[in-house]
Amino acid sequence: MSDSKRTIGEAELRDRVRALLAQAHPDAVDRVTFRRAQYDHGLAWVHFPEGYGGLGLSPGMQSIVDDEIALHARTIYWNLAINAIGIGMGAPTVMTYAAEHYKQQLLPRIFTGEDIWCQLFSEPSAGSDVAGLATRAVRDGDDWIVNGQKVWASIAHKSSWAMLLARTDPNKPKHDGLSYFLLDMKSPGVDVRPLYQITGDAEFNEVFLNDVRIPGDRILGKEGMGWRVAITTLMNERVALGGSSRPGHGLSEKLLNLWREEGPSGPRGADGRSAAEIAVLRDAVVRLHIESELLGITNQRTKSAMRAGNPGPEGSVAKLVQAELNKKITELGLELIGSDALVYETGYPLRRGEDFPARTRRENAKHDFLRARANSIEGGTSEVMRNILAERMLGLPGEPRVDKDVAWKDIPRG
Amino acid sequence: MSDSKRTIGEAELRDRVRALLAQAHPDAVDRVTFRRAQYDHGLAWVHFPEGYGGLGLSPGMQSIVDDEIALHARTIYWNLAINAIGIGMGAPTVMTYAAEHYKQQLLPRIFTGEDIWCQLFSEPSAGSDVAGLATRAVRDGDDWIVNGQKVWASIAHKSSWAMLLARTDPNKPKHDGLSYFLLDMKSPGVDVRPLYQITGDAEFNEVFLNDVRIPGDRILGKEGMGWRVAITTLMNERVALGGSSRPGHGLSEKLLNLWREEGPSGPRGADGRSAAEIAVLRDAVVRLHIESELLGITNQRTKSAMRAGNPGPEGSVAKLVQAELNKKITELGLELIGSDALVYETGYPLRRGEDFPARTRRENAKHDFLRARANSIEGGTSEVMRNILAERMLGLPGEPRVDKDVAWKDIPRG
Amino acid sequence: MDIRFSDEHEELRRTIRQFLSAESGEQAVRAAMATERGHDPKLWQRMAQELGLAGLVVPENFGGAGMGPIEALVAFEEMGRVLVCAPALASHFAANAILAVAGEADQEALLPGIAAGTSLATVAHVDAAGRWDLSIVSNEARREGESWRLDGVWRYVLDGHVADRLLLVARVPDGLGLFLVEGEATGLTRKALPGLDLTRRLAELRCSAVAARRIGEGDARPGLERALQLTIAALVAEQTGGAARCLEIATDYAKSRYQFGRPIGSFQAIKHHCADLLVSVELMRSAAYHASFVAATGEGDLETAVHQAKAWCSEAYFEVAAENIQIHGGMGFTWEYPAHLYLKRAKSSEVLFGSPARHREQIGERLGL
C-alpha cells in the first residue's frame, strides 16, 4: 500500500497541502502551473510513489487533499473534467507498466491536462467480450503496424494519446494474443469520426486505424501481456464513483425539482391531473427518491471503507443501481411532464456531445430520458455487472466456456 | 389428427352427445355409469380412436361435447376434479404406448375415476432436470426391482396406478438410460408420505420405493425409451389451461371482491388509510386486473387457435403469466387487508391439502398469499418456462451442455 | 367471443406487409422524417389508392374500402411494424368522427376526398392544458348568426400542420360541437411541433376568430367518444405491430451476435429477457385484438376494452423498445441504428390519447373501486 519509509498522517498531509497552496494557489496561477506544482508536491495521486506525483499513501487519502484544497480555494479543478481517462486510468497504467522515461514524460502532462488521453479497447464485434477483439498489430522491424476499427472512444477527437489494445497473435487463446500499446493520436492513419447517439449528440467516436505505425518501445508490459495490462486500466475505471453522497443531492434531485417547479402540483402543472393520479405519481417519485438516497449512502459507505482500506462490494453495486435507477428516474420525469413529453423543443441536430446548448429544466428532462438509455450499457452492461457481482462478490460459479483454450482465430463468431 | 374414415362435423357431434344423454343422463345415473357410457360413445376423448373412448376427431372438438353436456345437465363432472392426472396425462400415454389389453383394462376406469392415477417423475435431486433422476430399476427375471425416492406426487395417497420413470441403465447418457413403468400403487414396498408445505397443508407426497417389484410387461414403450414416453405425458400436462377467459372472472376476481368487501374503501375498511394511499392501491389493483383480463383473453385465443388446429405460443405464455401474476395479486390482496395481515386465524395445523376448513374471504386471501409462492415452481419453474418460450417459440439457441453424451453416472452432481 | 382472423384478413395483412416492406423500408422512413411535412405525400397517395389505407372504414359508396375495426386492426398493426411515416391515424380519426357525427351531406362532401387521399383531414380536441378527455374540453365556439367562430389553442393535432380539413372540437351550449376549418382559413395559425418522435408529426393550432362550419347536429360527444375509442383501438394495434417487430429484431440479433464464442441469445440473461418480451407482446396482442373484436362484434364493453388496451400496450411497447436497445448493446443507442426510432414512437404513442395511469383510473371508476 505504501512505498514511503514512514507513514504520513492526516494532519501532516493537510500541512503539505497548505504548503503547496502557499507556493502555487489555484486562484492565483493558471491551471497548468498549479497542477504541475501539485504533481511536484506528490499531491496528484497520493498513492503513487514519491517522484511520480505521489507520496506512497493509501488511495483513500487523496480525498483529504481534495477537501483541503476545496477549503482554501475558489478555483476547483475536477479530474473528471480535465482529463478523466488519462488521470483515472491512463496514469495508473503508465505508472505500473511504462518505461521510466515515459513515466517522466507522460505523468505530469496527464495531470495538468496538457495531454488528453483516450482508450481504444472496444470494437464493433467486441463489446462485452472486449478480449475477443480483432484489431491486428503486425511486427515490422522494431515497429508495429496496426489495422482495425475501435468504437465508443470518448474524447478521442481531442486526445494526444490513446491506450490501445490490439491482437498480436491470433493463434493463441484470446486473452493471450493481445498486446497493449501507447498510441500517439497524431500518427498517420488514425481517423477519428463522431458516433451519433439517440439524442443526436456524439459523445463517443469511432476510430479507424489504417496501417498505423507504432514504435516498439510503446508496448506496455510485454508482447502478449496486453490483457493483464488492460485489467489494470479497467480496474481503475470505476474509482471515481458517480452520484453524490449528500442526502437530497443524488440522482433524484432533478426529479424532485421537476415535480416542484413543473410537476403535477407545481406552478406549471398542467394536464389537469386528478388527485388520485397525482397521489400515484407522488408515491412513484418518493420510491425512486428513497433508492437514490440509499445509493448516495452506499457510495458514502464505499468511501468510508476505502479510507479504512477495506473496499467491499458496495462500489460494484453502485454502478448497477445507478444505471437502472437513472433510467427509471428519467422515465418518471417524462411522465411528470405529461402531454408536453410529445414535444422535443431542441430537435435532433447531429452534433458533438460537448456542444450542448442551454436548455430549460423541461428540455433537460427530455434529453436526460433519452440519454439514460445508454446508462445500462456504457461502462459495462447491467448484465455484465450482474455477472461480476455474482461471481466475484458472491462466489457463484462461472458458466461453461466455449472460448477458453481455443486459438482466437477458431472461436465461433457467427 | 384423425383415424376416422369420414369427418364428423360439429352438428353431428352434438347429435351424438344428445344420443348419449338419452341413454344415460348424469342427473339420473351415478358417476361411474354415466362416464362409462360417455366412454363407450366415444365422447371421453374425442381425439382418441373409436373403441378407446374417442371418435378420431381433433382435440379442440372435445369442448363441443363438454359444452353440450353442460347445456342439458345440472350435474357436471370435471376431469380435473375426478382424476386430473389420469385423464389428462395417463390416458394419452397409455393410448400411445400400452399393450392392447392394458388399454382395454385401464382407459375406461381412468375416465370413470375408478382408478385414480399419479405421476412419479420428480426426485429430490431431479427437479427442473427430471431426466437426471436416480431411482434405479434392476431386472430380476421377467420382473424389475425398483428402489428410490420420488417427490411432488400429488394425489399419490389415493392413487391406484402411477406413471413411474426410473433409471435402467446408468452407463448410458441420462436421457437414454430411462424406462417408463406402470406401477400398481398397492405393491409391497411403496410407502407414501405427506409432504407439508408453507401453509401446513400437504397437497403433495413423497413416495419411497423399497425393493418394489414390477412385472416386465408394465414397461411402456421399451426399455431405455422412457424419456420419449415421458415426453408424451409431459406434453399433455398443460392441456387444461388454468384461468377463465370470461372478462371479470380471472385471477383478479378475488382481489376485486376483497377490495369491495374488505378493502380500504369497503365496509370493513380499516387502518384509516389516507385518500392518497387508497389511490396508490387502486392503481395497483387495476394494473393487475388488466393483466388478469389479458391472461383470460390469451387463454381464449389459445382455445380458438386449438379449435382451428393452429396452436400458437399463447398456451405456453399462460403458465408463466399466471404464476407470476397470481403471486403479485395475492401479495396485493394481503396489502389490502392492512395490519390484520399480521394475524393468521386458521393457524398452521399440519394436514392433508384436501381437508380444507371453511374460511372467510380474508382467511382465504392470507392462505392464497402463502400458497401462491409455489406457483412459479410447480409444473415447471418460471425459469424453465422462460427457457422453453425462448428456445421453442423464439428459436433462440440452447446453452452449452455439459451433461450430453456423458454416461449418467459420470455427470457432476455436486 | 372468438378472436380469429379470416383468410381475407390474412390476405389483407400479406398485401400490406408486402407493399410496406417495399415502399417503407428504413431509408424511406428516414427520408420522410427529415422532411418538413413528415411524410411522403406520393407514398400516402399510393397507400390510399392501392391499399385503401386512408379510408379503411369509409363506406364503399363514398369511395372507401368499406372495412371495419378488424381490418383496421390488421392495417395499423402492419403500419406500426415499419413505422411508416403517413397521416394514417389522423385520417382514421377524422373518418370515424365524420361517420359518427356528420349528416349524410357532410359525409358525402368530406369522405370521398379523405378516402382517395386527395384531402387530408384530422381531428383536434386537446386544448392548451393537454388533457385528452372529451369530458374536459375548454375551447368554446361562438355563434355568429348562421355561422360559428373559434378562438383558442388546440394542441397535439395529428398532422395538423398540413391537413387541409381540420375538424376542431369545441364546447357549444348543448354539449360538444365538431367544426370544420379549412387549412388556409383566416385567423388560423398552425405550426408543426418539434416531436420527440420524428415519424409522426403533431401540430398546434391557434384560432383567432376563425370562421367555422359546424358538422352534425346535437351534442357530438357520444359520436366523438366512439370515434376516439376506435382511433385508440387502431393506435394499440399499431403499438402491437411495433413491439412485435422490435421483438423480432432483438431475437434476430441475439441469434447472430456472438460474444465469448456463443450467440448472445444462448445466455440466459438475454434469453430470458426475450422470453419476457414475448410474453408482453402476446398480452399486447390479446389486448389490441380484443379491443377491435369488441368494436367489430359489439360483444363486450368497448370503452373498457380500449382503456385496458391503451394502458397495457403503451407500457409494454416502451418496455420492448427499450429492451431492444439493451439487447443490442452500444449499437442500440446509436443514431444510425433504427432501435431509437421505435423507442421514440413507443413513448410518443404512450402519451398520445392519455397516459396509462389515466386509462387505469378510468377502469377503476368503471369497476366501482
Add this chain to the structure above:
Amino acid sequence: MDIRFSDEHEELRRTIRQFLSAESGEQAVRAAMATERGHDPKLWQRMAQELGLAGLVVPENFGGAGMGPIEALVAFEEMGRVLVCAPALASHFAANAILAVAGEADQEALLPGIAAGTSLATVAHVDAAGRWDLSIVSNEARREGESWRLDGVWRYVLDGHVADRLLLVARVPDGLGLFLVEGEATGLTRKALPGLDLTRRLAELRCSAVAARRIGEGDARPGLERALQLTIAALVAEQTGGAARCLEIATDYAKSRYQFGRPIGSFQAIKHHCADLLVSVELMRSAAYHASFVAATGEGDLETAVHQAKAWCSEAYFEVAAENIQIHGGMGFTWEYPAHLYLKRAKSSEVLFGSPARHREQIGERLGL
C-alpha cells in the same frame, strides 16, 4: 457522516453471533415457536444476562448495557439473521419509551427488571383500527381522582400476552399519556393473536375500566415518537440481518445444487437473481445503518431516515425471502425447510409499524411534494 463499525462493534457482533448460533439454531426456533408463549424464557434470561440484549440501551446505573443505537443495530441485525424467538423488540421499545417519557423514579423502578430479563415490558399504541401513527390514537384515558382508568382495545402488541408490564398509550387532555398496567390487572383481557409469523408473538389487549398509573409528565408524544423511531431503527436492522442470511442460504444452495450437470448458480437465470438480491441487501444495509448512525450521531433527520429505511427494508426483505424460496425450487416451500419462516417474518415485519406505502407518504409530506 462516516458509517463505519468500530472494533468494539465487531467484537459485539461476533459474541452475539456465536451465542445465537449455538443457542438459537433452527431446531430451537421451531421448538420455541411451537410453544404458547412463543419463546423460551430461559434463553431470554441468558440473552439478557450474558449479552445484555434485554436492556441494550438501559444505562448501566439501572443495570443495563448502557449502549446506543449502533450497538442496538448490531444486536438486532444478528438476532434477525437467525429469527431468534425472543421478546427483544418488545423490550427495546419499552426501554426506549421509558427512557424518553418516564421520570427518574419510574426509570429506577422499571428499567432494572427489564434489563435483567426478570420483568418483561412492552408498549401498546395501536387501536382496534390498526393504525400505527401516534397522530391517530383513539383510545382515551379517564381520570379518576389521583389515578386513571383505561377502556378499549389495543392490538398488535409485541409479546403482550406474556408481558408483566404493559405500557399503554392513550389520549389525555394534554396530548398522549403512557400508562403502566400490570399483566394481571383486573379488567384486562389479553390474548395472543394467531400469527402469520410464528417466530414473534403479537397480542390483543382489552381493557375494561382497568386501573393504570401514568408514567411521566406532560404530553408523552415527542418522547414516544423518538422511542418509536428507535424501535423501527432496530426493526430495519433485524430485517437487514434476515435478508442477508437469506441471501447466504440462497447463494450456498445455488453453489451446491446441481442440475443438468452444473451448479444451478452457474446459470445466469439464478446468478442474476442472486446479484439483484445482493444489490437489495446492500441498499438495506445502507438504509438501516444510516438510520442508526443518524440516531447515534444526531447528524441528519432521524424521522426521514427511519421512514426511508422502513419503506425500503420491508419490501427488500420480502423480495429476498421470496426469491430464496424460488431459488430452492420445490424444497423452498416445504414446511420442513426454513425458507418459509423467513418469508413470514419478512411479511410480518413489513406490516409491523406501518406499511411501506405509508412511510413513503410521510416522506412525500416531508419533502413537500
